[in-house]
Structure formats: C-alpha cells, structure tokens
Amino acid sequence: GAGVSQSPRYKVAKRGQDVALRCDPISGHVSLFWYQQALGQGPEFLTYFQNEAQLDKSGLPSDRFFAERPEGSVSTLKIQRTQQEDSAVYLCASSLAGLSTDTQYFGPGTRLTVL
Amino acid sequence: AQSVSQHNHHVILSEAASLELGCNYSYGGTVNLFWYVQYPGQHLQLLLKYFSGDPLVKGIKGFEAEFIKSKFSFNLRKPSVQWSDTAEYFCAVNGGGGSYIPTFGRGTSLIVHP
Numbered sequence: 001g002a003g004v005s006q007s008p009r010y011k012v013a014k015r016g017q018d019v020a021l022r023c024d025p026i027s028g029h030v031s032l033f034w035y036q037q038a039l040g041q042g043p044e045f046l047t048y049f050q051n052e053a054q055l056d057k058s059g060l061p062s063d064r065f066f067a068e069r070p071e072g073s074v075s076t077l078k079i080q081r082t083q084q085e086d087s088a089v090y091l092c093a094s095s096l097a098g099l100s101t102d103t104q105y106f107g108p109g110t111r112l113t114v115l
Numbered sequence: 116a117q118s119v120s121q122h123n124h125h126v127i128l129s130e131a132a133s134l135e136l137g138c139n140y141s142y143g144g145t146v147n148l149f150w151y152v153q154y155p156g157q158h159l160q161l162l163l164k165y166f167s168g169d170p171l172v173k174g175i176k177g178f179e180a181e182f183i184k185s186k187f188s189f190n191l192r193k194p195s196v197q198w199s200d201t202a203e204y205f206c207a208v209n210g211g212g213g214s215y216i217p218t219f220g221r222g223t224s225l226i227v228h229p
Contacts, residue, residue: 003158031215042119042205042219043159056216091159100215101147101166106159 004107025094117142121220138206
C-alpha cells in the first residue's frame with residue numbers, strides 16, 4: 001500500500017519568503033507528527049495531531065511556524081518569513097492510533113534551504 | 116526533559132564483524148524504546164521496539180536490542196553485519212502512558228565494508 005508522502009521534496013526559499021510543506025499520511029492513520037531534522041542530528045519533534053485536533057505544538061520553534069490538518073488526513077506545515085536557521089529536513093510521520101507504543105511511518109521528508 | 120544519547124556517531128566495520136550501538140536515555144518513568152533505521156535514499160523505518168515483557172527484543176534483518184532498566188540503556192546488536200546494513204541508526208524513547216512524543220538520539224552512521 002501507499003506510504004507517507006511529502007511534497008515538495010526540495011524547496012529553496014529566499015529569506016523572508018513564506019513556505020508550505022504538505023504531508024499525506026497513510027490512509028486511516030489517526031496520528032500525525034511533524035519533525036525538524038538538522039544536518040547530523042536526529043529528528044526533533046515539532047507538533048502532533050490526532051485526527052484534526054492539534055494536541056501538542058510545544059516543539060514549534062516560533063510563532064512563524066503553523067501546522068494544520070483540517071480534515072484529519074492531509075497536513076500542511078507553514079513557515080512564515082523564513083530565516084536561514086529554518087534550513088533543515090522536515091519529516092512527517094503517521095501512526096495508526098494514538099498510542100505511545102505505536103510504530104511511526106515516516107515520509108521521505110522535504111529539504112528546505114533558505115538563502 | 117528526557118534526552119537520548121547515542122555515543123557512537125560513526126562506526127565503520129567489515130562484513131561479518133559484530134555490531135553494538137549504544138543508546139542511553141534519561142527518564143525515570145516507564146518508557147517505550149525504539150530503534151529506527153534509514154538506509155541510503157530511503158525513509159526512516161522501524162527496526163524494533165520495546166514496551167513491555169522480555170527485555171531482549173528481536174527485530175528485522177537479524178537485529179536485536181536489550182533493555183537494561185538499571186543502566187537506562189537500549190543497545191542495538193547484530194552478531195554479523197552485512198554490507199546492506201550500511202545506514203543511519205536512530206534510537207528513540209517516549210515516556211509510557213499518555214506521553215506519545217518521542218525523543219530521538221542524534222543517530223549513528225554505520226558503514227560496512229564488503
């Protein structure tokens with residue numbers, strides 16, 4: 001079956017530009033996570049949805065970052081007024097239920113470069 | 116806040132060598148533990164996980180990990196590596212119960228020479 005997909009795979013933005021990153025989770029998966037992965041580091045949690053409800057956004061680094069999942073499936077991570085420090089790979093993951101023991105299924109990521 | 120340490124950032128082995136990658140976490144409560152792997156050009160995928168029961172967990176491709184609660188460790192092992200095991204390996208921990216947010220280690224890059 002189809003896995004988690006993300007688009008675009010690569011995005012180059014000029015500093016100050018707004019960007020939108022899309023995640024299509026596995027169909028039927030309740031939970032959706034966004035992570036930021038800097039070069040040479042592990043994924044760092046940004047935000048978590050259970051269906052359309054954003055249950056945790058404690059990892060969002062600033063109010064320039066905003067995420068939504070309006071219909072409980074596709075999610076969009078928006079970054080306003082991008083800065084150079086936003087350059088990273090943004091990973092999306094989904095899991096079947098809302099359990100802490102669930103396996104997360106990751107997408108390929110979007111590599112964002114801010115010039 | 117919980118943290119996860121992977122002490123070996125880069126490991127280079129020859130085929131058939133044994134592998135052990137360290138993972139230590141700082142969290143005193145109930146934990147769920149995961150090892151994820153990212154093969155070159157592929158997505159992160161689950162290798163194995165532990166949440167209860169036998170502390171020795173077996174995963175895909177001959178990997179296993181042992182949860183030692185007293186040492187706050189969850190080391191990954193494989194008795195004989197193959198060239199195809201070349202990948203990035205990430206340990207992740209979340210607090211059990213309702214705490215579903217995992218903390219990842221920074222990863223270990225494994226290169227296996229044929």
